[in-house]
Amino acid sequence: MVKFAHIADCHLGAFGRDPKLREYNLKAFERSIDISIERDVDFIVIAGDLFHNPHPDMDVVNRAVQILMKARREGIRIYSVYGSHDFNIARASLIDVLESAEVFKKVVNYLEGENRLTLEEDRSGVSIAGLSGRKNRADVSYFESIDFSLPEEDDESIFVFHTPIAELKPAEIHEERSVPVSSLPEGFDYYAGGHIHKKIVDDERSIYYPGPTFGANYTDLERDERGFFIVDDWEIEYVAFEEPKIVLKRIDAEGLNVEELEERLEALYEREIEGDILLLKVKGTLAQGEPSNIDFNEVKRRLKDQGFETVYLNRRELEGKELERVKVKEEEEEKMEQRLFEENIDETWARRFGADLLDILKTEKEDGETENDYEERIWEEAWHLIRKRDEYEEGIEEKKVAEEERSSAREPEGQISLVDFGGGK
Ligand SMILES: [Mn+2]
Known part of the structure; x- marks a missing residue:
């Protein structure tokens, strides 16, 4: 009879900006x-995803x-x-170091010369094989x-x-990378x-995801389950962590002015809410004033005074009228960018x-390139481009582009033509 634990997505080192949350995460793993x-x-x-990044x-x-x-x-x-978080294609990751130190064994064993993955036999008699996760669908092609x-038919075996x-992918996981x-x-x-940062139990196909022991971001903390599996003689038991107690509060600021929003926040201090971690989400578009008019550090301080160990404030969806983000519907990234430029930049040269500039910033890291080099x-x-800004404004760059276009019959494939950003004149 075999008994084992199945843990995943510990993301140790996550919440780097909040030492309390980082510590809760380490404690959950412990x-x-x-x-x-x-x-x-x-x-x-x-x-x-034992670690949140390859070099913590x-x-x-x-x-x-x-x-x-x-x-x-x-x-x-x-x-x-x-x-997908603790792998690095260019350098050894901490996972490799821990494997070398025999802290644990990586169960991704290739048979040399063949594209073959072999089984590792544990002392209990159970055979284990595994495949690592990778970003950008690399694991999908594996x-x-x-x-x-x-495994032999009468062998007990695990695939990691x-x-x-x-x-089995939950609807809220917006990621294409998956395998049938x-x-x-x-x-x-x-x-x-x-x-998958959510507990999934599929007894019929024997597929199990424990979800994170704590979580790696705000959305993870919003979910109500954290824990791991203990599998005893192939009976699955989910060990749920009740602590720390996470309290979720949402304030809809849609149509409020700064003063009214401040009143809503004031009301929070008076209410009896108890817990270790407060997740406070403030969203909506203010009718008057800007989010920056509110001293959110003071809000967090006062809520901590109520006994919370830490307050995680999410105000990414809180906006002022003036600075209201441009909303575009286009699904396609390029079209969306094009429209953003058209709607927000008047001068043709500035759009170009x-x-x-965006094209440069979007360049992806090359295989083997270090973070620093990238x-x-x-x-x-x-x-280099920013220094040429005046040339764009004076139309010099535009002329050069026009000349280049005349001399080359067509744009190289996959490149966006600069003319496309001219607004169709
Ligand atoms: Mn993960």
Whole structure:
């Protein structure tokens, strides 16, 4: 009889700007490991995104290793795959370091020379294989091209992955990257998923996602479940974390003026609300005044005085009339950009300048390029263009473009023609 823990999406190091939330996140991970030890599991499966990024702060790394080693010292084995957050194509990630130090074992074993993934056998007799998560659909293509070593029929086995399954993906996860159930290798007893930040239990197909132990962002904290699975002789139990207590308050500021919104906030201080973390969401368009007229730091301070450990304020959707964001319906990114330029910039030269600058800023990082090199390249190209701003205004750049267009029959494929931004005159 085998007993194991299935943990995913710990995102250690997330909430870098809020030390309290960062600590709650680390504590939740520690609880999952402590409970796994108490419950005497044979091994722990971590289905990716153990860390929030591939090279986290050393204090986070230190805490994580201390926590993981508690389990290791009890003889509990730990198996993991990369998540989309803790993988780096150019450099070794912390996951590689921890694998080298034998803190855990990465269960993504390729048979050299073949595109074949092999099984790792745990001391309990259970075989484990896995596939890492990757950004930009790279893992999706793995599923299509890799040959899996399938478990023997009477072997107990687990497949670990960090990719959404199309048929199980919740509607609110707006991500195209997913694979159909049919892509999963056949014959495993338990499919240990990660990446979807929500608990999913599909007993029929034996596919399970525990969701995060705490969460990595505001939306995660809005959801009401946090925890992990303990699987005892293939019976699945969800261990839910009731603490910390998260309280959600929403204020609709639509049509209010600054004073009225301040009154609504005042009313919050008087009400009896108790909890550890307050998520305060203020949204809507003010009829008069700007969000910047409100001292939100003071709001947070007063709410903390009520006994909250921390207040997470979300006012991304709070707007003033003056600075109301332009809303465009176009689905297609390019069309949307084009309309934004047309609606907000009067001068043709400025539209062209803006479009060119945006093109530079949109350039993606190249494979193998370090973060620093990438930033430097973008800055250099952007500055180069900004220095030519006068040429755009005086029409010099425009003339050059026209000449270039005359000399070349057609634009290279995939490039946006500058003429397209001229407003169709
Ligand atoms: Mn994640």
